[in-house]
Amino acid sequence: xxxxxxxxxxxxxxxxxxxxxxxxxxxxxxxxxxxxxxxxxxxxxxxxxxxxxxxxxxxxxxxxxxxxxxxxxxxxxxxxxxxxxxxxxxxxxxxxxxxxxxxxxxxxxxxxxxxxxxxxxxxxxxxxxxxxxxxxxxxxxxxxxxxxxxxxxxxxxxxxxxxxxxxxxxxxxxxxxxxxxxxxxxxxxxxxxxxxxxxxxxxxxxxxxxxxxxxxxxxxxxxxxxxxxxxxxxxxxxxxxxxxxxxxxxxxxxxxxxxxxxxxxxxxxxxxxxxxxxxxxxxxxxxxxxxxxxxxxxxxxxxxxxxxxxxxxxxxxxxxxxxxxxxxxxxxxxxxxxxxxxxxxxxxxxxxxxxxxxxxxxxxxxxxxxxxxxxxxx
Amino acid sequence: xxxxxxxxxxxxxxxxxxxxxxxxxxxxxxxxxxxxxxxxxxxxxxxxxxxxxxxxxxxxxxxxxxxxxxxxxxxxxxxxxxxxxxxxxxxxxxxxxxxxxxxxxxxxxxxxxxxxxxxxxxxxxxxxxxxxxxxxxxxxxxxxxxxxxxxxxxxxxxxxxxxxxxxxxxxxxxxxxxxxxxxxxxxxxxxxxxxxxxxxxxxxxxxxxxxxxxxxxxxxxxxxxxxxxxxxxxxxxxxxxxxxxxxxxxxxxxxxxxxxxxxxxxxxxxxxxxxxxxxxxxxxxxxxxxxxxxxxxxxxxxxxxxxxxxxxxxxxxxxxxxxxxxxxxxxxxxxxxxxxxxxxxxxxxxxxxxxxxxxxxxxxxxxxxxxxxxxxxx
Numbered sequence: 130x131x132x133x134x135x136x137x138x139x140x141x142x143x144x145x146x147x148x149x150x151x152x153x154x155x156x157x158x159x160x161x162x163x164x165x166x167x168x169x170x171x172x173x174x175x176x177x178x179x180x181x182x183x184x185x186x187x188x189x190x191x192x193x194x195x196x197x198x199x200x201x202x203x204x205x206x207x208x209x210x211x212x213x214x215x216x217x218x219x220x221x222x223x224x225x226x227x228x229x230x231x232x233x234x235x236x237x238x239x240x241x242x243x244x245x246x247x248x249x250x251x252x253x254x255x256x257x258x259x260x261x262x263x264x265x266x267x268x269x270x271x272x273x274x275x276x277x278x279x280x281x282x283x284x285x286x287x288x289x290x291x292x293x294x295x296x297x298x299x300x301x302x303x304x305x306x307x308x309x310x311x312x313x314x315x316x317x318x319x320x321x322x323x324x325x326x327x328x329x330x331x332x333x334x335x336x337x338x339x340x341x342x343x344x345x346x347x348x349x350x351x352x353x354x355x356x357x358x359x360x361x362x363x364x365x366x367x368x369x370x371x372x373x374x375x376x377x378x379x380x381x382x383x384x385x386x387x388x389x390x391x392x393x394x395x396x397x398x399x400x401x402x403x404x405x406x407x408x409x410x411x412x413x414x415x416x417x418x419x420x421x422x423x424x425x426x427x428x429x430x431x432x433x434x435x436x437x438x439x440x441x442x443x444x445x446x447x448x449x450x451x452x453x454x455x456x457x458x459x460x461x462x463x464x465x466x467x468x469x470x471x472x473x474x475x476x477x478x479x480x481x482x483x484x485x486x487x488x489x490x491x492x493x494x495x496x497x498x499x500x501x502x503x504x505x506x507x
Numbered sequence: 508x509x510x511x512x513x514x515x516x517x518x519x520x521x522x523x524x525x526x527x528x529x530x531x532x533x534x535x536x537x538x539x540x541x542x543x544x545x546x547x548x549x550x551x552x553x554x555x556x557x558x559x560x561x562x563x564x565x566x567x568x569x570x571x572x573x574x575x576x577x578x579x580x581x582x583x584x585x586x587x588x589x590x591x592x593x594x595x596x597x598x599x600x601x602x603x604x605x606x607x608x609x610x611x612x613x614x615x616x617x618x619x620x621x622x623x624x625x626x627x628x629x630x631x632x633x634x635x636x637x638x639x640x641x642x643x644x645x646x647x648x649x650x651x652x653x654x655x656x657x658x659x660x661x662x663x664x665x666x667x668x669x670x671x672x673x674x675x676x677x678x679x680x681x682x683x684x685x686x687x688x689x690x691x692x693x694x695x696x697x698x699x700x701x702x703x704x705x706x707x708x709x710x711x712x713x714x715x716x717x718x719x720x721x722x723x724x725x726x727x728x729x730x731x732x733x734x735x736x737x738x739x740x741x742x743x744x745x746x747x748x749x750x751x752x753x754x755x756x757x758x759x760x761x762x763x764x765x766x767x768x769x770x771x772x773x774x775x776x777x778x779x780x781x782x783x784x785x786x787x788x789x790x791x792x793x794x795x796x797x798x799x800x801x802x803x804x805x806x807x808x809x810x811x812x813x814x815x816x817x818x819x820x821x822x823x824x825x826x827x828x829x830x831x832x833x834x835x836x837x838x839x840x841x842x843x844x845x846x847x848x849x850x851x852x853x854x855x856x857x858x859x860x861x862x863x864x865x866x867x868x869x870x871x872x873x874x875x876x877x878x879x880x881x882x883x884x885x
Contacts (some may be wrong), residue, residue, distance in 0.1 A: 202786055202812050209783045223813070231783065235813035405587045405609065408580060434580050435601070435613035 130194025130219040132166045134186065136210050136228065139171075142184040143204040145335055145366060146175040150200035153177050156244075161197035163243045164224075166190045166217075170363070174246060175200060180328045181246035181369040182335070185358070196237040198224055203235060246369055249353045254344040255290060255318055257310075259356065263337035265297050265308040266329050268470045268497060273326040274301040282375030285323040292316055298380060299326075304463050304501040305380060306470065311496075323377060324352060328370035335366065350374075384500060385486050388479035390420050390455055393444040393492065396476040400468045402427045402439050407461040409437040414460040415504050420445060420480060421454060429461075443478075457483050458504040464489075467499035508572025508597040510544045512564065514588050514606065517549075520562040521582040523713055523744060524553040528578035531555050534622075539575035541621045542602075544568045544595075548741070552624060553578060558706045559624035560713070561745040563736070572597055573618040580613060624747055627731045632722040633668060633696055635688075637734065641715035643675050643686040644707050646848045646875060651704040652679040660753030663701040670694055676758060677704075682841050682879040683758060684848065689874075701755055702730060706748035713744065728752075762878060763864050766857035768798050768833055771822040771870065774854040778846045780805045780819050785839040787815040792838040793882050798823060798858060799832060807839075821856075835861050836882040842867075845877035 146162055153159040156178075163174040171188040174181065196219050206226075207215070216227040219237070226233040266286060274283035287298040295310045324332075332354060336343065339356055346353040350372055358365040406416040406429040419426040424443045430436035447453075457480055467489040468476065479488040489499040524540055531537040534556075541552040549566040552559065574597050584604075585593070594605040597615070604611040644664065652661035665676040673688045702710075710732060714721065717734055724731040728750055736743040784794040784807040797804040802821045808814035835858055845867040846854065857866040867877040 199812060206783060206786050206815070209779055209786075211779075230818040231815065232817070233787075233813065233815045236811070401587055401589075405584065408584045408587075409611075433614070434577065435611065437584075437609065437611045439610070440608040 130164075130166050130196065130217070131191040132171060132217050133189040133191070133214050134171060134217070136207065136212055136215055138186045138188075139215060140204075140207055142171075142173045142186050143200070143207055146173045146182045146184050147200040147204045148175075148331055148334065149177040149180050149182055150175045158197060158238055158242050159244070160199055160201065161238055161243070162200045162203060163195065163197050163240055165195040165240070167193050174243075176244060176246050178244065179325060179371050180331055181367075182331070183246065183364075183367040183369075185363060185365055194219055195240040196222065196224060197240055197243050198235055198237050206233065206235070247351050249346045249348045249351055249369070251346055251348055253318060254346045254355075255316060257295070257343045257345055259336055259339045259341055259343040261310060262295075262343060263333050265295075265310050267333050267337070268308045269297050269299045269306040270326060270329045270333065271466060271470075272299040272301055272304055272306045273329075276301075281373055282323055282377055285325045285373040286329045287321065287323050287377040287380075289321040290316055290319055292319065298377070300378075300380060300383075302502075303460070304467065304499065305383060306467075306499045307380070307384070307497070309496045320347065321377065322347065322352060323373040323375065324370055325373055328368070332368055332370075335368065339366075383486065384498065385479070385481055385488060387448060387481075388488065389448050389452055389482055389485070390480045391446040391448075392420060392425060392478045392480075394425070394441060394476050394478055396468060396471055396474055398441055399476060399478070400465065402441050403461050403464050403468070405439060406437050407465075409435055410461055413504065414462055415458050416461045416464075417456060417458045418480075419454060419456045425478075455480055455482065457487065459487070459501060460504055463501045467501055470499060471497070508542075508544050508574065508595070509569040510549060510595050511567040511569075511592055512549060512595070514585065514590055514593055516564045516566075517593060518582075518585055520549075520551045520564050521578070521585055524551045524560045524562050525578040525582045526553075526709055526712065527555040527558050527560055528553045536575060536616055536620050537622070538577055538579065539616055539621070540578045540581060541573065541575050541618055543573040543618070545571050552621075554622060554624050556622065557703060557749050558709055559745075559747040560709070561624065561742075561747075563741060563743055574600065574602060574615040575618055575621050576602055576613055576615050584611065584613075625729050627724045627726045627729055627747070629724055629726055631696060632724045632733075633694060635673070635721045635723055637714055637717045637719055637721040639688060640721060641711050643673075643688050645711050645715070646686045647675050647677045647684040648704060648707045648711065649844060649848075650677040650679055650682055650684045651707075654679075659751055660701055660755055663703045663751040664707045665699065665701050665755040665758075667699040668694055668697055670697065676755070678756075678758060678761075680880075681838070682845065682877065683761060684845075684877045685758075685762070685875070687874045698725065699755065700725065700730060701751040701753065702748055703751055706746070710746055710748075713746065717744075761864060762876065763857070763859055763866060765826060765859075766866065767826050767830055767860055767863070768858045769824040769826075770798060770803060770856045770858075772803070772819060772854050772856055774846060774849055774852055776819055777854060777856070778843065780817050781839050781842050781846070783817060784815050785843075787813060788839055791882065792840055793836050794839045794842075795834060795836045796858075797832060797834045803856075833858055833860065835865065837865070837879060838882055841879045845879055848877060849875070 165172040171186045173184045210228045218225045224235045277284040289296045297308045344355040354368045356366040406427045409429040409431050417428040473491045475492040486500050543550040549564045551562045588606045596603045602613045655662040667674045675686045722733040732746045734744040784805045787807040795806040849869050851869045853870040864878050
């Protein structure tokens, strides 16, 4: 193997694929990146067996070949080189690197020992706008369950492709978030699947700044996201994730169809009042919301330190005349998490009694909903 | 106690004094801030028994008094309040705080139980430019010894006030840094003392952005730095640190008076070459410098991963004709630490054989010197 590449291009690729390396200590070769020079492309690959990443860059290949190299050493080293051409040559499993006055040798491991990243044989794909998709994922990804043992299906993001919409959903049983994306053209492949939370985080990290379209391929156990080089028909990045087996619960049942009290609040003010109250919440993180006729009162107290009370003006609507005041307790972290994912200056906050699910959603936007269960009074 | 203060002013003071709280778990009251309203000043104080900090702010006092309040709760709470007036009132050891719609109570501990921060009776002071002093300290503070047991005197910054100069020195036996500051007017109080590293870090953190003069008072066991409110004769900040007992070694002996080889290098390039070499250094952090006639070669190797060699052009001067090439090994971290504290684009790097002290210093500036011992070859 012998090729020439610009430092900038190689650096970009290494930053992307090395995100999945170094997370598996039982199989040392997973700390390595597979480097494969063929025709006029360099292909970098890495995997943690759950998520595989491939990256292609145009190069000048003098001799084809492949090798695996420790990701950490290679990335930190290339990152420090001057912005110039880098000359690579493989001699007896030793990767020789020359750039300006630098002469470097890195020991490789045979490409034969590198695990195969699965391919997807299905040629059908669904096309998505890359930034819209990533932005949608980022509004729900945090709320997948951290418990992968008892209910593994809740530990991922649920994608449900319908004719007109793609809905993205997560829940950890305490709260649930759903974001709906609308297709520009009708989608004729209805399907649903669950992607592990960590894979989704990497999709967001790697692709959220990319403009243009993303192609989505799927099989029974894997999903592939493919991003193309601008102005070519060659892929630039592929992310291949395993899927989580299992049936996602029928969460539509949990989304309240009505409310007892609806309030319209300034998002920033609500966030500040909740944060301030949180300082005096106890170990349960409990703060109390009391809805009055012209706003909400936020209360918290801690026998050790003290207490806090504040009032925030709001537009308040009651579902029936019988309802006057309502007291509901929440884990303040769950309220903050939801508020941080609401776009726009105003938030609708709907309550359904001291035990019923509460709803946070943006004003004038039905595409996002965040549901949070109260702390039941003891 | 009853007073009114602007949120902004209180917040500023809390950010400063709370830096020393929460570091001593054996004496819980040290997690508190002493709040003392007298005449038209609010005084905030905190201490960790090594360093005490006092801060004054102008307020409207309705009733004088004092109390201590947990620093963490108070700072995080005040920080989140709206930018407005805050009303404080002490009732039965409970601090009542009102700001806009917020009504808050925080439990205090009696001011009687708060340790006394020592006063300095000596009225003589030395005046220093605050930013110059802090900048100087920041060039040496990192190199004090971390070992406070065997040689406690090396665990601080040594200040030596002469007639015309103040020299600031640290050493951990592996390297030594000295910065010399020049007085504008003759100083008639010659003295020397050792300030604990942590106190010096806080002096830098708290005062480095402040314009104007700093007054420096001293006694046998304490030192006081006093910064004045602009346009008043009232102090705004006082830092009172204990001193380290002991005699600082006669370090002038260690500073080489001559060199065997002197090189003049680009600082940024040297830094990059050392960092690149560091990737291939072993567990000893060892990299090798070989001086050639027109520059230096930097070598590192690791039997596990590989090796790196690079060359950097330099102006090279030999002290005698007998010297041709020289190989010296260094801990790369010590070279990086020194280079990061050299101001200006060019650095002078002087070598005295494979066991002799090497020197890093800025070109055309004799006020700073960094000395580093080589790793002796085994």
